[in-house]
Each structure stands twice: as structure tokens, then as C-alpha cells.
Amino acid sequence: MERHLTVARTARYQQLGELSPQTRRVWFICHGYGQLAAYFIRHFAFLADADPTTVIIAPEGLSRFYLSGNGGRVGASWMTRDDRLHEIDDHIGFLNQLAAAVLPQCPPEVQVTVLGFSQGTATVGRWLAQAAFRPAHLILWAGGFPEDVAPGAVQQLLQGLPVSVVIGSDDEYISTAQAQQQQQLLQQFGADAQLLTFAGKHELNRSILEKLAVSG
Template sequence: MTEQHLLTQRTARYYTLGTASEQITDLWIVCHGYGQLARYFLRHFAPLDNGRTLIVAPEALSRFYLDGFSGRVGATWMTKEDRLAEIEDQATYLNLLLQTQLQQLPASVRVTILGFSQGGATVSRWLASGAAPVHRLILWAASFPEDIDFSSGKAAFEHLPVVIVYGTQDEFITSESLKKKQQLMNELGIQPQVYTFEGGHTLHSETLLLVDKTL
């Protein structure tokens, strides 16, 4: 038995808050976590919708029923199955999305990439290719994946402001996992700004606004 691949075209879905115009100074690309859908995830970013910011939430290409064979649907960026092909597809998708948005915006627009939970690993792998013009990276309840390509990834994150945000009651974050994340970032030469808030595995409006103002 021989495994083979066929490159095909498919439709990707994304949602926006704000309208592309010459008045836009900031573009945010925000990637949801495991089992979420982009239209619901985007609601957390309503506090940033100020007429000068365009927020774009792409949806992962793989969807599934969250419980059994019907009912609520979620999306996932990847699984362990055929992961290298999925990583490449993600980068192609996100690069095209970013380019499409930038074509409609002033050349001076500032680009912020935010990845929440599984979306954090997704945007880290994407940016490691060095192809995306990004001004700041926010990893929310997330961190760089341990399998990131250090040979190319290191240069991609040089001089890129990185922020880590997590809730102090996040059940997925332990002192041991925080230590591992810090070691990995040290290897990449990254000294992130760290923000915490009282809460669990979720976004937090006040902290989101604080991060936006101080970066």
C-alpha cells in the first residue's frame, strides 16, 4: 500500500468585524481553538471594533460534531493524522487570507496575529515560515508548539513582539507546562510580555483591551 497526495481546491470560511477602508489602522487575524467556530469566537473581539480596526476570524478547515453524530459542530486546525500536509495547507490558507485583506487596506496598517489555544500552535507554525508581514503576535492560553522548525522559525520571530496571556484558573495550564513553554521560547530567543487574568480557558475583554493599548 502506498500513500499518495492530491492537491485540491476547497472553500474556506471566515468572518469579519469592521469594514476594510482607508481609515483602518489595525488588522487583527484571530484563530480560534479546538472545537470552536469562527463566528462565535469573533464575538469576543467586539471591544476592539472601534472603526479603525478590522478583525478577521478564519475558521479551521476540518469540522466535526462535538457530541455524537448530530447537534453542535466545531472545527479543528489539525490532528496527528497527515499533520505535515495539514500544516502546509494551513499556511497556504492563512497567507492567502492575509494577502487578500492587505490588498484592501492602507500600506501602513499594523498586523496583529492572535492564536487562542490550538489556534496558537497554528499561527506559530504559520509564522515560522517567515512569509507573513506581522507586527505583533499574541498567544492566548497557548504557546509555541514543541515541534516548531527551529532552523527557519528562529529568524521569523526575531524582533517580533510576543505576548503570552492566560487565565490563572486555566485547567490546561500548569506550572510544569509554563516552565516548558518558557524553555522553548528561550531557545527561540523570545522574551515575551506576560499577562494574566482571573479566569479559566477563555478570552477576557479587559485584558484584551489592555494588551492592545500597551503593545
């Protein structure tokens, strides 16, 4: 008979910039499947470099594994289908604790942007539906809002919320048509959803990030 025991464990995250009463913007960025926060956050370094009042926070999935065989490069995952609900709860708990540690170090009017990439889009959607704060901007990059969140919670989160759906024209995992459907679904829940595309694959794009930083 399968049983579960809740235990304490150490979670890891990366940070660019220093939190202070002068902090004006905080980005929480959640990586995709098989990535590590230390490498993922590098794509956002130019944001913190350009503005000392911007801080980037990159949590890392709690499950790490070898990407090939039993050695070499390591990646992290937010969840798999095995014991999925407990993994979701663990990550929501981790992200809520992280926000509770970060945001009190900022002024009350700090603008929070939350970005999820690929598998990270589902993670941020589930998290924000239960979070103690509401972001100023949600970015779903190469993925979509999870379908298993209660409609009432989705409505409460998304009503009037600026949401950017971003997709590369040659993304191997999600088509532009699927991204358009995602935009329409978010709009049905009341989100101010825009669709941004770029010439590229399943990847981040600096020019789009620059536009989002200015608009956010």
C-alpha cells in the same frame, strides 16, 4: 497504498469592520479546538466597535465535526494527528491566501496583530514562520509556540518581536509554570516576551484583551 491529491476547496472566515485605506490595525485571530469562527470572533467585537479603523479577521479550521455524536453543535479543528503534515500545509496555504487578500486593502503601515487561542497557538506559529509578512504583535493565549518549526525560522520570526503569553490562573490544560517556561523559551529566541495572567480558566478575558489592544 496511501496517496494524496491536492484539490481546491472553500475556506471560511469571519470579519468585523471594513477594510479600507483608513484601516490602521488588523487582528488575525485563530480559534481553539472545537470552536467556530462565528462565535469566537464575538469576543473581539468590542475592539472593532470602539475603533472603526480596526478590523478583526477570524479564519476557521478546515475540518468541521459534530461535537457530540452525529448531530447537534458543530466545531472546527486545525488538525489532528492523522495525516497531520498535510493538514498543516493546507492551513498554512489557507492563511497565506487570506492575508494576501486582506492586507493589500490596507495602507502599508497597517499594524497586524496575530492571536492564537489554545490549539490556534500552534497554527499561528507555523503560519507566521512561513508568512510573507511579520506581525507587529503575536499573542499566544492558553497555548505555546509549536516545537516542530525549524529553529532558524523561529529565530527569524521572533527576534525582537513583541509576544504576549496569556494564561488563566485556573486553566485546565496549561499551568502557569508551563506558561512561564514558554515565555523563557521565546526570550531565548530573541522575542520581547511578556507573561499576562488573569483569574479564570481556559478562556478569553476581556480586560486582558483591552490591555493588549492598547499596548499593540
